[in-house]
Amino acid sequence: MILKFKTTALFFVLFSVLVSCTSSSKIIYLQKAATSNSNDERISYEPVLQSDDLLSIIVTAQNPESTIPFNLPQIQGNYQIENNQNSITTYLIDNEGQIDFPVIGKVTLAGLPRREANKKLETLVSDYIKNPVINLRILNFKISVLGEVNRPGSFVIQSERITLFEALAKASDLTIYGLRSNILIVRETDGVKKYQHVDITQSDFVNSPYYYLSQNDVVIVNPNKTKINAAAVGPNTTVILSSVSLLITLAVLLFKK
The missing domain is CATH 3.30.1950.10 (wza like domain)
Incomplete structure (x- = not known):
């Protein structure tokens, strides 16, 4: 009975290490926004016309x-x-x-x-x-949101003005596996594509030129390490956990001797 208890305890300790909790700093948007210095400058945005508009x-x-x-x-x-x-x-x-x-x-x-x-x-x-x-x-002002969001797709915008947060809201927000500190925005200006990584966990992001999206912007939310690791393990997760449990049992038996 004691052996079984020790085996189970060791198993849960190892499992807890493998799935250790993610820091809240990787999840919360606009951290320290309430205590940050406010920016008195008004941020204005106006769409710039481009080909195919x-x-x-x-x-x-x-x-x-x-x-x-x-x-x-x-x-x-x-x-x-x-x-x-x-x-x-x-x-x-x-x-x-x-x-x-x-x-x-x-x-x-x-x-x-x-x-x-x-x-x-x-x-x-x-x-x-x-x-x-x-x-x-x-009339065809639209943005696309791809990757680790709940409802990826392209969205037509009636107001000609939309923030990144509003775009993510249209995509039903990020999944828990979305990398909030490194979101990629693809923007075409004068026929040249530009790539910008933004961190929406930082409160100063609201002052970024990418806070407001331009027409035809593509927002790509990459997966975090947890999702990448899970994808690497895939369907073999059960087999791995069973193997770890077996190894722990054998180790306990050997040490008991």
């Missing part, structure tokens, strides 16, 4: 008839947003960063923040209309 551009003015040449009939473009079919006029920014706008012709918009693109179009249209107002929206 699909735009809705509507021109309005005091004289509605004067805007007709700039607003193509809605039946010429259909774009589906979250399973709702909407008849809207759309303009796709081509590989050269341009759109073909009515009356004006080719206009380069890629590389401009949305507000500057609005002003540029207003300036061009003002040659034909008095005090025009431009309403420009990005």
